Amino acid sequence: MQPGKSTTTSAGPPRTELLAAARGLESAIDADLAAARPRIEAVVDQARRRRDPEALAWGLRARAIALRYTGDPAGAARLLGQALAVARRAGNDSLRAWVLASRSSVLLDLGRTARSRTDAAEALRIVDARRATERGLDDLHVRVRLQLAVMDHNAGRLREAEAGYRSILGEVPPDTTDAVRVANNLALVLVARTEYGEALRWAQRAVDDAVRLSPSLRSWPYLTRALIRVHTGGLADGLRDLERAARAATEAGQPPGEYYLEYAETMRELRLLPEAAAAGRRALDELVAGGDGLVVVDALVSLADTLLLLGDAAGAVENAEQARARARAQRRPGSHDRAVLIHVRARRLGGTAAPADLAAVGRAARRLERSHEMGDAADAYLEGGRLAAALGLPRRAVRHLDTAATLAQRGPLSVRLRGRLAAALAARLRGSDDGVLAACRTGLRDLARHRDTLPTMELRALASGHGAQLGELGLEVVVRRGSPAAVLRWMEQTRAAALQTAGDADPGGARGDRQDTAEAGADAASDGRTSDGAPADGTPTAGVVARRSVIVADDAQAADARRSAWLEGVVTPRGSVTRAPGPDAVRAALGTRVLVEYGRYGDRLVAVVVERTRARVVDLGEVLPDVEGTLRALVFALRRMVDPRSPAAVDAARASADLRLRRLRSVLVEPLGVGPDVELVVVPVGLLHGAPWSALHDGPVALAPSAASWLRTAGPAPVSRGQVVLVAGPGLQGAQDEVEALRGLHARVQVLGAGASRADVVVDAIAGADLAHLACHGALRSDNPMFSSVELADGPVTVQELHRAGAAPQRLVLASCHSGADVAYDGDEVLGLVSAMLSRGTRGVVASIAAVPDVEVVDLMLALHRRLVAGQTMARALHGARGEIDRGTPGGFVNWCTFSAHGAA
Template identity: 65%
Template sequence: MQVGTSTGGVAEGARADRAALVVDARALEAALDADAADLPARVADVVERARRADEPEALAWGLRAWAVLRRRDNDPAGAVRLLREARTVAQRDGRPVLEAWVLASRSVAELERGRTTRARADAEAALALAERAAPDDRDGARAVHARVQLQLAVMEHNAGRLVDAEARYRAFLREVPADSPDAVRGANNLAVLLVARADFDEALVWAERAVAAAAGLAPSLRSWPHLTRALVHVQAGRLAAGLRDLERAAAASEAAGQSSAEYYVEYADAMREMRLLPEAVAAGERALTELAAAGAGLVAVDAEISLAETLLMTGDAERAVLHAEGARARARAQRRPGTHDRAVVVAAEARLHTAAASVADLAAARRAARRLHASGDVAAAAGAALVSGRVAAALGLDRQAVAALRSAADLGRRGSLPVRIRARLAAALVARSAGADAAVLAECRAGLRDLARHRAALPTMELRALASGHGAELGELGLDVVVRQGSAARVLRWMEQTRAAALLARLPVDDLDPTPSPDRARPVTHAAGGPIPAGGPVPAGGPVARSVIVADEQGAAEARRSAWLREVGPAGPVAHRVPGIVDLRAALDGRVLVEYGRHEGRLVAVVVTARGARVVDVGPAEAEVAQQLRALVFALRRLVDPRGPAAAAAARTSADLRLAVLRRLLVEPLAVDPADELVVVPVGLLHGVPWSALHDGPVGLAPSATTWARSRARTADGSGGVVLVAGPGLHGAQEEVDVLRRLHPDALVLGAGESVADRVVRAVATADLAHLACHGSLRADNPMFSAVVLADGPVTVQELHRAGVAPRRLVLASCHSGADVAYAGDEVLGLVSAVLARGTAGVVASIAAVPDVEVVDLMRALHERLAVGETMARALHGARATVDRDTPAGFVNWCTFGAHGAA
């Protein structure tokens, strides 16, 4: 009796233990969504106990959870192996619903590996098992049925079949509780899809729902909706809101320990949308590297297409072709037609840029456009149609070109700003093919107005200048029309409407941070983006510190991030007033305006004199100008520090030759009087030309005629004095300031030890005349982070611009201080343009390195003339005449300093 009782007690205890084990195993499903910190240990414990107790149900659940963890550790192949065992266990135990859960998980892992056929087969098998579930297991069957429906929607989405994916997402969202983790995934993915369809309003509604539903859930689920809402905001032109959501996604991702790779794909797309191309390339390359290392074949293809699109915008068409072709082959192997078609289009466009596009490319791009349109991906279809039209035009197939361009114009009217601009471009190209000049101009104007509204909402001068690049082709198309029409007034007006628009806005002024920016950025990690897998996000093995701004050193990264997060209030009218020729002629007061433009591969100039205005065809000179400039810069660099008389003589001969060629190419076609005082408005690489050395009379420079006229209106009001600043570590700077002090006895002087940033900025900001003798640091890749070096470190152009520094006149006796950088869309950024934008009326600066000691004589002669009321251009012209050009240093100073503005 006692033995029997004891045996029964042991059996009951064993049954209770097994039941508890099954409860623990089933609870792992909820724990996977909760980001439980002890989850790996719990999973290992369940699997070990299940094997020891020979409990198949618990073992299958445990193996499934273990597989999910392996997948999150970027090991989808390892996850598949575990799930294969889990399925065998569930089958042998006769548990179809559990087997369906295992197959659903294996479908996710196979999809991540790019095995789409296997993924779909597993999903469909899981659906069949759920539908055959016993009556007592209906709740579990309904749950797995909903999860698989989400997985099938994700497959359609990744394949580019957006119409089918949208229907599945909407059906799924009707089936699941609105506050469930799966509802968050479904709402998020539907929002992503609606962005591709250019339905930003509804996309924002679903993204907001996902954010709200995820608020009480685990960090890994919170990161995705913020990332998607960021995508919606950026596509709709709301940069600050988008970047805030990116940072919220990053914070949630850090808490969840997620991989950063897929985040960088989305981040690269956002940066490309803003034409922040160095950041986009760096983010795209990082994403691709991490995804390739993790074996994430599905997302790696998307990352490669994204990187190819960015490289194409940077002008690197050869690398773009390589990446696009690689992505095309892998997408084909993954049976993802939509992704394959996107890669085909990028490859065709890249070959078009290298003059290698063929009839085969045209046929492939046309097929891609049709399929993308049928799938519901409107933005991609519009881009494909535009590429088809341009390839057809390049091949001389005019009828096919017009048909494709019309399709692009119709499809792209509702997309993001770049999509809308390309639609206007397509329509303008159609009108040009028909010889309808008025229609060309109408489309160009409409697109540029749209761009102006977008630009006005951006928070920094840098972002506004970059945004102008979206309209570069529209500007050139319109210029081509007005040049052919022959009216100098209309040509000048068109140039001015598209010239240096970013400099004309009055942005808010901030105090300069009294502490130098640290060389570090706030470390964050990032969340994954795109459609969320039905099985949830993919954490990696713990947080990894990363800078949000990936293309700059860390201190600059934090400064840019801070600037981008600023909100801009209502812009009011976005069109700036362009002065007419009559008003300009009055402001010029005897000077001659020369404004250059570029169209159809040729340079053109409008010349405005006291007697009239004319258009001059300068010719296809840009390539030769670029070659001569490179050689001239090299010669000037050698003359700053010659290695001996023979080297100096050779460099001087080369420099004289280059200047003579540049004068022949750029000035002689204008037929201006050598003694005329010129106001030159360059375009593109012409901003790097030493204009004072090409013309015998005085020369003033300006980013646009409008900017020059505005600077002409600022006159001395007696409220500001003279400020003289010597920077640290610059041989001759203190001597220079001491010499100038004798000419300006009442000046405020800040010597090398006193020239800390805060004091200099406060003193210079409202001075009538400021002189900075200090080291300059050029950042040609990012001119807003070029800097002048003061006693407590470098102060960047961005910091000076944000602080509103705008003396009436400014002399920059520092290296490369006048080397502003031209951007697409006829914009220019740098120290000179930054202070002109804030209201400075006259600047003298050098486009190259400055011989430190020898520049003192030039500066003294300049200030002697400024002190008697001469303008910057006339004072510099007179000062240059006193320079001994027979010495290497004297020649460099004579050649490289230029005057900007009218004061």
């Protein structure tokens, strides 16, 4: 929230030149803080030498205002105490009122709300007594009323705060500092009430006025407009506003704590949770260091919310408890109740919640509703409903959930989806399957429309997580009803939806993203500016570039690439929802193959099996914990076999791997009742994307992110030109030998050896190839799969860069470590190199989910390519090639186990 600050008094007949200069100091600070500092010190020095208490009090007040601007409210409070004592000695009550008003603002920053209100009330008493007989106090009267409205705002009395702001706006002229602050704060009240249309109008007015005044006023309106734009789907515009806010704060010498806090909120809304946590911690550090006790509470609540979403319940509780204690001391019930909500949610998820927690969250929900904080109130009622249901109180649960659904009808996407979730949970408690499906369908359609507006595949995949619980609730109902067609369509409406909307390719993407941050800053310095002071293309200055690394705190290049994609990505509209394929459409493309699509709700796995003459649903039971533990042990065993320490260790690892493979077969494949030699098309879900599917079934296996994705790869192939590109990366013992051996199998072939495989050359070559083969080092980023990479001659090329460049050969062989290890996200999404290539139009991929023994892989690749030349699909060629592997060697077994085919080509 933008704090209240004092303005200059109306000009009157000056007693002396020194007094006139002293009274004008705050205007100088608003115009240019750095230039004002010498003037402040000169006034204070002259006032002390001349023993002029009135000028000294004005000068000390100005020095305090400068300290507050630069993040030292505690120092400002000490100076204002001195100024107040001097003003009393001078016997000037009006001056004392100005100092009291300024100290009230600083004390509020420090979280000392009772003392802040006392100072504001005393200032208002003085002003009301003297306004009739003394000119120049109208500005101060507005200022103190604004300060009292801010206190109501912080205390959660939104109706009173809104009334105060609107009353003040009727009195203050536009293009003044007061007009900026009041309009900005009114916008924030309207955001809390989920009145986004009017909020944006007031935020825009605050921005317009601030731009005409000074940099010191601009950062808060930009932050407010960014909040509104991100919450209402204007991601790129919101990010540009965040950068403008950072630039304005830098120019004004203001600390960056509130900028980091808003960035953390934005990252959480986008479900970039590690980045949100990094930004939240930086915000908290800055605010604590600056002594900004009021906003520290907001930062603690925000970080606690993020940590809970990341699964760190202990960290969430610790921060929520600190926030609760501070908010109680500051008499801020709204912040206190948000902290209570996070604490109770953590206890429910941990299975330790009790009836006392239900009572606490109920009180919080009612207070938030009374204060018109509708989004937070809806969240609290939803939590109360879930907790009541867990405690065996269905009637109370339904009441809470119904209220949550009603309150959440307006607001940003995340709030509306929580409302749909509340409605679905209430319908389930009532026993209404139709009600569950109606709420889930409405919420998922809303999510699909939002997802289609996002500029990158990564953001679309993350957005799907908002609807994960709706998807599971609906799947539970359609499985219970037993229709295979309904189950398949339900799974398909959310499965890998992020891959269905492809941003326009940037042919220079693989090179353009590699521009370093210093170059970006230099470019920005020479660009023209828009009317609001931002660069014409939205590129931030060098100082802002340094700050924006908070997007990925430990990876500046990834942060820059992400920002570029978010701001420049173009989405191709395709309507709200793509119709999910049913069994008939799938069956027509399968031929003799069988499709198996897995789904999950809770710990239960189900599968739809689509065969030539029928489709059926197979309930595999609550096996997910078993599968997760088995996969973890298998990955560990395979890792030991890639880097064996002794023959005994190899034998133990092989025995462990065989045991785990048998267990996975028995749980995931054998219950399906398909023939051992049948060719399968497998659509995994969640952690099943990390299973070694080729080793779990005796026949050929092809994987796909979704049935719809597989159908796209099964369509008519473009006219073949027979072009093959073979690429060897640097630093691999067998890579060059591998591509040289493969060269002789193909008629039209281009070989790019370790020294020639530069990123731009490789991208250009593979983009039009019928078959591309990359024998390179691979680096997996499970935390950020779009920044997993393959190593080329001039350095790593990330999935993000390849995807933006639109490099999509018809078929692709990735003889690289972990190249097939796509990462699953909530909402049935998957991201990684394979899914990115399939989304760009590649029709078949072979890749490994684990480390690749580079010498042993050569024989596998030769056998694979011989079959590809003979016209086999990727799945059949890989199946045959795996049959030639000597599984008695550790490297041979790992390659047999971990390579998989993807797509239909």
